[in-house]
Amino acid sequence: xxxxxxxxxxxxxxxxxxxxxxxxxxxxxxxxxxxxxxxxxxxxxxxxxxxxxxxxxxxxxxxxxxxxxxxxxxxxxxxxxxxxxxxxxxxxxxxxxxxxxxxxxxxxxx
Ligand SMILES: [Zn+2]
Numbered sequence: 001x002x003x004x005x006x007x008x009x010x011x012x013x014x015x016x017x018x019x020x021x022x023x024x025x026x027x028x029x030x031x032x033x034x035x036x037x038x039x040x041x042x043x044x045x046x047x048x049x050x051x052x053x054x055x056x057x058x059x060x061x062x063x064x065x066x067x068x069x070x071x072x073x074x075x076x077x078x079x080x081x082x083x084x085x086x087x088x089x090x091x092x093x094x095x096x097x098x099x100x101x102x103x104x105x106x107x108x109x110x
Contacts, residue, residue: 003029006037015043
């Protein structure tokens, strides 16, 4: 799993505002915590900016969580080290966003 793959995956996602697919040139990797990647995307069409969290596990399914707010990103970004509590937080966080991702990704796959 590397940044190229993350960028390729982001191009499967559509802008939540205008529905255009993101271009990999407008995908920026912000950071990574174990299997959780934070990505900033910018729409070429309408210039809407979005934050995406992607959970990549080798041999397992890939989950993308869109519509993060700045605050949500900062919450993760300010975490210097990842401990058991953080992992539990992420699990709770992902549970809340599962359904939303499924919809977004299905639309992206066309
Ligand atoms: Zn757009």
